[in-house]
Amino acid sequence: LAGPALRNRLAGLKVLLLNISRAVTRDVLITFSPTEGPRMPNMTEKGKAGKIQLPREMFQSLSSRTVRVVVTVLNIQQLHMFKEVNQTGRVLDNTVVGITVGETSISGLRDPVQLTFAHGQLPPGVTRQCVFWDLSKGTAGGWSISGCVTQPGDKGTVCSCNHLTFFTLLLNPVLDRSTAQALMAVATAGCGVAMAFSIFTIAFCILLRCRFRLEETLRINLGLHVNLGGSLLFLNLAFLLNSGLCNGTQPWTCKVLGGLTHYCLLCCFTWTALEGFHFYLLFVKVLGTYIHHYLAKLCLVGWGFPALIVVVAGAIGSYGEYRIQTVDHQVIARLCWITSKHLLVHYITNCGYFGLIFLFNMAVFGVVTQKSCCLQATGAVQGDCKAWKVALVAAGLFCLLGATWALMFLTYGTSSAPVLYIFTILNSLQG
Incomplete structure (x- = not known):
């Protein structure tokens, strides 16, 4: 390379050279930014630059009196370096920070090197991961997390690593295109199966109510x-309509579909709460509980309260097309x-409302389980109660109270993809 091309590439490389004494009494602090590169700290800076903290113990363990420290800030887009094969994540600001101390390789530090990568509000649907360039990966090297700990923050992410090399902050999408398509396929198949079982369950319950003379409690x-089965049936149907009609629909149609899907989801949450409330009346307040037109009032709450929420949300224009995107703003769903x-x-x-329902239902589940165990211990329950039968009943009650929806609180972070698969399979098959 020569002329402008060479100058353009060299503009992506910024270097700071320091001579540090072995007798240093404080940690060495260096700031850096993608545009200005590495430099010594300036008192006028207000947290917009990244920071490097080199522990003093690292220098005190060296044999020479002074050591040369080289800090490089590289723009990998300009330099065409650090390209990993099949890389899905994006390097923050295309910036890689390299640190070398002396002429020896340093690793296994008890006090880690800390790099703070400054950034603003990151796009939704990404996870942060501190990585370094590992030459042993593949044929040309690749990003690795070994020896590095990620500490996310609102205005920056701290990377604590026990060795020196080239570091960066990798922004990984929670969902890539193939994962999103696989989840949609699993959800579609699961919803179809769940609808069939929901219809069978509803028909069977109606048959029992109509053909047999049952006690009021059983009715x-x-x-x-x-x-509850009806709310699950409508939710699965709304999801299938949504996934099939969302592409190329008119804005008002998409708003209606969004509101309908939200309403069905809230109905499902509400009926799981009413199931928990009913269990509370049956097992805790056993005596002296009579509510006139009990089931009709439950229906008013179960189908009416979600409608009120959706009307208010629709009035402020909450519904429309929602796009699931990668960090490069590529639409995948x-x-x-x-x-x-x-x-x-x-x-x-959704999250707050279900969180309250989940806490209430788990409290009810705990009380019901405790009372059942007490009845079992006192011999008040007749018949053979094997452990696997008890476990099966507990698992059924657990699902009936909507506990599987709580997995949505675990779909954030680096382990989100496996949890998303479990969440999608369990809840699409809930019916």
Whole structure:
């Protein structure tokens, strides 16, 4: 290379050289930025630059009195370096920081080197990961996390590593295109199967209510199960309609589909809460509990309260096309749902609402389990109760109370993809 091309490449390489004494009494602090490169700290800086903290113990263990420290900040887009084969994540600001001390390789540090990569608000759907360039990976090297710990923050991410080499902050998408397509295929198949079983369950419960003379408590139980099954049936149907019609629909159609899907999801959550409330009345307040038109009032809450939430959310324009994107803003999936501009509505009406229901239902589940164990211990329960039968009943009750939806709180971070598969399979087959 010569002339402008060479100058353009060299512009992506910025170097700081330091001579550090072995008798240094403080950690060595260096700041860096993608545009200005590495430099000594300036008192006027207000946290916009990244930081490097080299522990003093690292220098005190060296044999020579002074040692040369080389800090490089590289723009890998300009230098055409550090390209990993089949890389899905994106390097923050295309910036890689290299640190060398002396002429020897340094690793196994008890006090780690800390690099703070400054950044603003990151796009949704990405996970941060501190990595270094490992020459032993593949034919030309690749990114590795060995020896590095990631500490995410609002305005920056701290990387603590026990060795010196080339570091960066990798922004990995929670979902790539292949994973998103696989999850959609699993969810579609699961919803189809769940709809068939929901229809069978609803028909069976209605048949029992109509053909046999049952006690009022049993009739109410069956009525509750019919409504919960109906909410699951409508939710699966709404999801299938949404995934099939979201592409190329009119804006108002997408808003209706988004509101319908949200309504069905809230109905499902509400009926799991009403199942928990009913179990509370049956097992805790056993005596003296009579509510006039009990099932009708439950239906008013189960189907009416979600409608009120959806009307309010629709009035402020919460529904529309929601795009699932990579860190490079490539669209990998579209749904008619709550738009990205109104994610607070999602956090309040879905995550917050279900969080309260989950806490209540788990408290009910604990009380019911404790009372069942007490009855078992006192011999009040007749018949053979094998352990596997008890476990099966507990698992069924666990699902009936909607506990599988709690997996959505674990779909953040580096392990989100496996959890997403489990979440999708369990909840699409809930019916």
